[in-house]
Amino acid sequence: MSSPWGKIQKPEIPVSFAEIMSEDVARNLQNKENELHRKFLDIGKLDEAGPPILYDTQIDENIPDEVLKAISNDSIESDAAIAQMLQMQFDKEYxxxxxxxxxxxxxxxxxSISLENYKRAPHNFDFESDSEPEEIEDIQDRKDWDRFDTLQKVIDSIPGCGYKVQQNGTLITKHDLVNNGRKNACKLLSFPPEFQTGDGETFDLKLSNKVYNSLKKHSKKEQVRRYRIDTKKEDRATAEFGMDEYTRLLIYKMVNGGLLDSVNGVISIGKEAVIIHVDSNTDFPDVQEPLPKECVLKVFKTTLAEFKRRDQYIKDDHRFKDKIGKKTSKKNINVWVEKEMANLLRLQRVGIKCPKVITVKKHILLMSFIGEKNRPAPKLKDAIMSDADYSIAYEEVKC
Known part of the structure; x- marks a missing residue:
């Protein structure tokens, strides 16, 4: 459209506020891109002061200060070490x-509910370099497992002179009541496991010397009592099988001394003794006559459960009545073995057939074996004999 007054300018198209804001945002983003690109180019150039700084705290604001300090260290050149530090920081936040x-x-x-087992990172973190091992402290060495470990370190800190001056100027000695009480509490850990000491970790436990000595004495008494009960259980085996520890030792000495070659097994178990079949050493020198090959050990029971009135059979015997007195059952049993041996020797003198006595050791009587090939002769109640055989047997033992 023409006009005599001059050229008419076109009116500007109005721009919305949203378009203006979007242009400003785009312009700012472009400026930041240019700035970052320029800094990246400047960082790539080597500086006379040292290696280039790869990271800037203003750029990476989300990286922790500990990690940035470790990254800026010249000794860390591995990407794996940096990744481990970042992972540790992530675990700490978790x-x-x-x-x-x-x-x-x-x-x-x-x-209370504890989530300690679900944690990923330890309590303390070390971001020092691997090139300085003296500055890195082991986490396990740094940690006190319980209160007693801490107390033990305090007690051991007192030098050999017996006293120590603390930071506040006070003097503490090894005879201090508080430390001495805590030291006695730490000693409770050395008691046997079966001694119920309780949980002294949850509070400041202090024991005086009198209390600790009483507990220690009681612990030893209980331990001796337990061993005594076990000893009685072992002695009870003599009443059942006749083979307690002391009996096995005596038989071992017979074998080791050359009197016996082997111990085969149990033949019979009675209320007063156990009969064991053994093989003797026929070449044993310390005997007047050669030993029979097959012998028996008659082991008398020292702990009696069935036959308790043996003294009634000995007290009227003029040979042994002076040996019976206020003795233990183990000592009285030796007298009973002597009486058994004397009766067998008496039978031999009058010509009655009986086992031949070889030797006696405490409550063990070694005799000849009646039988052959490890098979004992049958008892009279089990023997199959005719009337004539019974008459002959009766005449042999008739007085």
Whole structure:
């Protein structure tokens, strides 16, 4: 459209506020891109002061200060080490989240829930370099497992002179009542496992010397009592099978001394003794006559459960009545073995057939074996004999 007054300018098209904001945002983003690109080019150039700085705290604001400090260290050149540090920081943040969750769940409740097993990172973190091992402390060495470990370190800190001056200027000696009481509490850990000491870790336990000595004395008494009960159980085996520890030792001495070659097994068990078949050493020198090959050991029971009135059979015997007195059953049994041996020798003198006595050791009587090929002769009640055989046997033993 023409006009005599001059050229008419076209009116500007109005721009919306949203378009203006979008242009400003695009312009700012482009400026930041240019700035970052320029800094990246500047960082790539070597500086006379040292190696280039690869990271800037203003650029990476989300990276923790500990990791940035470790990254800026010249000795760390491995990407794996940097990744481990970042992972440790992530684990620490995860553990902090668990800790807050644990506090929220527990609240003021008396029963608390622990999420310690679900944590990923240890309590302490070391971001030092691997090139300085003297600065890195082991986490396990740094940690006190319980209160007693801490107390033991305090007690051991007192030097050999017997006293120590603390930081506040006070003098503490090895005879201090508080430390001495705590030291006695630590000594409770050396008691036997069966001694119930309780949980002294949850509070500051202190024991005086008098209390500790009483507990120690009681612990030893209980331990002796337990061993005494076990000893009685072992002695009870003599009443059942006649083979307690002392009896086995005596038989071992017979074998080791050359009197016996082997111990075969039990033939019979009675209320007063156990009969064991053995093989003797026919070439044993310390005997007047050659020993029979097959012999028996008659082991008398020292702990009696069935035959308790043996003294009635000995007290009227003029040969042994002076040997019976206020003795233990183990000593009285030796007298009973002597009486048994004397009766067998008496039978031999009058010509009655009986086992031949070889020797006696405490409550063990070694005799000849009646039988052959490890098979004992049958007892009179089990023997199959005719009337004539019974008459002959009666005439042999008739007085």
């Amino acid at each position: 553990d902090d989240t668990l800790k807050r969750k644990e506090q929220k769940l527990n609240g003021t409740s008396k029963v």
